[in-house]
Amino acid sequence: METFGTRLSEAVAARGPLCVGIDPHAALLTRWGLSDDVTGLERFARTVVDALADRVAVLKPQSAFFERFGSRGIAVLESIIRQSREAGALVLLDVKRGDIGSTMAAYASAYLDPASPLRADAITVSPYLGVGSLRPAFDAAAAHGAGVFVLALTSNPEGPAVQHAVTSGGRTVGQTVIDEISQLNAGAEPLGSLGLVVGATIGETCHDLSKVNGPLLAPGLGAQGGTPEKLRMIFGEGLRNVLPSYSREVLGAGPDQAGLRSAAARAADACRAVGL
Numbered sequence: 312m313e314t315f316g317t318r319l320s321e322a323v324a325a326r327g328p329l330c331v332g333i334d335p336h337a338a339l340l341t342r343w344g345l346s347d348d349v350t351g352l353e354r355f356a357r358t359v360v361d362a363l364a365d366r367v368a369v370l371k372p373q374s375a376f377f378e379r380f381g382s383r384g385i386a387v388l389e390s391i392i393r394q395s396r397e398a399g400a401l402v403l404l405d406v407k408r409g410d411i412g413s414t415m416a417a418y419a420s421a422y423l424d425p426a427s428p429l430r431a432d433a434i435t436v437s438p439y440l441g442v443g444s445l446r447p448a449f450d451a452a453a454a455h456g457a458g459v460f461v462l463a464l465t466s467n468p469e470g471p472a473v474q475h476a477v478t479s480g481g482r483t484v485g486q487t488v489i490d491e492i493s494q495l496n497a498g499a500e501p502l503g504s505l506g507l508v509v510g511a512t513i514g515e516t517c518h519d520l521s522k523v524n525g526p527l528l529a530p531g532l533g534a535q536g537g538t539p540e541k542l543r544m545i546f547g548e549g550l551r552n553v554l555p556s557y558s559r560e561v562l563g564a565g566p567d568q569a570g571l572r573s574a575a576a577r578a579a580d581a582c583r584a585v586g587l
């Protein structure tokens with residue numbers, strides 16, 4: 312079985328590194344002329360998948376916007392995950408889960424086990440119960456050829472108060488997360504299956520991302536003010552493994568499928584221009 316790191320490397324080689332988020336905000340549904348209900352949600356999500364799943368490496372549905380509509384929203388999420396994967400995109404389900412180990416094991420089987428209806432290629436997780444509490448997700452990912460992206464330095468302004476705090480070992484919380492994931496990815500070829508999330512808005516920090524040997528998801532581009540030009544300063548040598556991630560910047564170009572495709576192509580071009 313191919314690892315997620317291998318599958319991602321192949322997808323990036325074939326399609327480029329762009330990740331597009333599927334975030335059906337109420338405001339976007341309205342802007343697209345859709346109703347703010349499960350019918351609008353489904354139309355929105357299917358339009359994005361129809362437009363982009365055959366061309367971008369990664370689609371990242373944000374679970375919250377589907378959960379908003381209860382079981383029918385989740386059914387739409389299940390269906391668009393399947394459709395995206397069938398069209399060749401890898402699906403990174405943005406759920407930011409994090410819990411004690413035994414509960415984490417249940418989340419891991421919900422999202423990463425091929426037998427689950429919500430099975431994705433990878434998920435986002437939160438390490439604030441301790442990176443070790445995520446072990447069941449790492450084990451499930453290894454068993455099923457899936458990936459796990461751990462929040463390290465997030466794009467929101469509240470993040471640094473926690474992530475830049477210095478631990479008793481003298482490193483920041485963020486660097487501790489980075490180092491623990493780097494250790495777990497050590498030696499993996501062509502790329503480890505454990506990723507980190509590092510916001511494109513964080514500016515210059517003293518964090519070292521050069522040894523991660525795994526994918527680095529960079530959300531915060533576009534709507535939150537992050538620009539491709541800043542990525543080299545943030546990621547340094549890690550730039551080669553960055554997946555630039557856009558949601559509203561691309562989604563705002565819908566509902567026209569050609570508009571969505573051109574917006575994604577423009578985002579990809581802007582990232583290519585800075586060496587991605």
Ligand SMILES: O=C(O)c1cc(=O)[nH]c(=O)n1[C@@H]1O[C@H](COP(=O)(O)O)[C@@H](O)[C@H]1O
Binds near residue numbers: 556557
């Ligand atoms: O894990 C994420 O994707 C994520 C991490 C982070 O630090 N910041 C961040 O914005 N995100 C997600 O990325 C998406 C950003 O959307 P836009 O600001 O519209 O591009 C949302 O779904 C966020 O939940």
